Amino acid sequence: MTKVLMIEDDLELAEIITRYLSAFDIEVTNTDSPYDGLSLIETNKEFKLLILDLTLPEIDGLELIPKIRAASNIPIIISSARDDILDKVMGLERGADDYLPKPYNPRELSARIKAILKRIQPEVQTNTPIFELKLDDMQILFQGKLLDLTMAEFDILKLLIQRKGGVVSREDFIYDSFHIEDESSLKNIDVIISRIRTKISAIDDSQTYIKSVRGIGYQLIL
Incomplete structure (x- = not known):
């Protein structure tokens, strides 16, 4: 089971994504607090990827990315309803790996997660049978x-x-x-x-x- 952290204050959307990704062997832990999310990243090394909303309470997601990068190199997919090209550019420049504008099909999110993890994870050893x-x-x-x-x-x-x-x-x-x-x-x-x-x-x-x-x-x- 691949463990993914999500920082999303739309709890209904978070529940939909959590249920959908569970069918693909992806376990999602969600928090609506960016600082709680940052703390989880710092203390829990089991998370393989972060899904990050930008419009959050306490601190904007774009401001949170540098703080995350100071603590971890965890892959980040930005999930945001903000369609300003400047937000996308700033997010990627500050260390995000991908940007997915809302609304989107959860299947696309699943595909992007798998593509990123496949790219960063070591290849399966050739002596390991499929x-x-x-x-x-x-x-x-x-x-x-x-x-x-x-x-x-x-x-x-x-x-x-x-x-x-x-x-x-x-x-x-x-x-x-x-x-x-x-x-x-x-x-x-x-x-x-x-x-x-x-x-x-x-x-x-x-x-x-x-x-x-x-x-x-x-x-x-x-």
């Missing part, structure tokens, strides 16, 4: 995180992993699984694949890891 199959425990890890799979979903993803990027037909999924009935329609396989994709994308939606092969089945992109 998918890790644990047959004894009947578990599958994706990028080191446990996927919450049904038994049918486990069987399908297991076979894709074992084929090491090879194409698996829908019929093979049915014949290989102990948890999918033989009389199940091939369309049921598509439904299960869709559920697996959703669970994978909740961790990383930067690409499609299970590719459809028209007229045949599916292929795992490793």
Whole structure:
């Protein structure tokens, strides 16, 4: 879970963003006090990014940025209804990493957060598998995180992993699984694949890891 701090005095907006980002494995802590936010940054090193409003009580967000930069190099995304180009320029010059004018779709915010974190975080070591199959425990890890799979979903993803990027037909999924009935329609396989994709994308939606092969089945992109 990626921890993000937000300094936003619109509590309704903060709640919407918090709920939305939680679906993408991003945990948001919000405060409407800029000085409380500054204190959290100074004392809590677990926060990976700051979402900062500009129009705040006590101190303007543009004045807060230099104080944050004196204490931390945490990435900052400005989230503001102020559309003056001067505010944007000053925010970036004072140390912000991005500027997102309100109103915006929370999905865009999620994409910008992931883009910034991907840029600043070290690359995953090449010896760390994207998918890790644990047959004894009947578990599958994706990028080191446990996927919450049904038994049918486990069987399908297991076979894709074992084929090491090879194409698996829908019929093979049915014949290989102990948890999918033989009389199940091939369309049921598509439904299960869709559920697996959703669970994978909740961790990383930067690409499609299970590719459809028209007229045949599916292929795992490793």
